[in-house]
Amino acid sequence: MGQTDESKAVVRRLINEFVNEGDESIADELLAPDYVRYDPDAPSGVQGPDEFTAMIGMFQSAFPDGEISIEEMIAEGDLVVFRGTERGTHDGEFMGHEPTGETFEITGLAMHRVEDGRITETWANWDMLGLLQQLGIVPVPDDLAEMAG
Template structure:
């Protein structure tokens, strides 16, 4: 197995075991102690490993059936990039909003820098506005409502 294949496997395992199944021990194993996540939806746009784990725990409580599917994955040197789809049902409190029972499906991109078998950095961008609109938390402006049809 090449290094790029090993790096892809690290990212795929993080998504499968931690993001989708909620196994925090996988995050502890695969995120470097000095891990940094750059995400416009994170408070201040930056998270360390503990903040990322806490955010995912909150997501898993709000969307217990939530799942990220990696649609495409590319690796070169120490970088692994994937395009994915996230789906879930709003069954728990989320950002101060009671459960709506609504489902969502959004797309996103994430790029990870893997070094010595652990993830050192992540740059992520997911369609959170689209998710909030699908859940009925944020209304879709009237002038845009017909565009999706």
């Protein structure tokens, strides 16, 4: 297996075993101690391994059936990029909002730098506005709702 295939396997494990299945020990194994995540939806915009683990825990509590499907993945050098779809049901408190029971489906992109079998950096962008609109937390503008309806 080449370096890019090994790097893809690391990212797949992070998504499948940690994000989807909730195995926090995988995060310690796959994230470098100085891991940094750049995410416009993170409260600080930047997260270390502990903050990222806490964010995943919050999502797992709010959306216990939540799951990310990797639709496509590309690797070159030390970078792995994937396009994914996340689906779930709002069954727990999320950002101060009580469960709505609503389902959601959003898309996102993430790029990971993998060095020596561990992820050192991530740049991520997921459709959080779409998530909040699908849960009914943020209204959909009238003109967009009419076009969709």
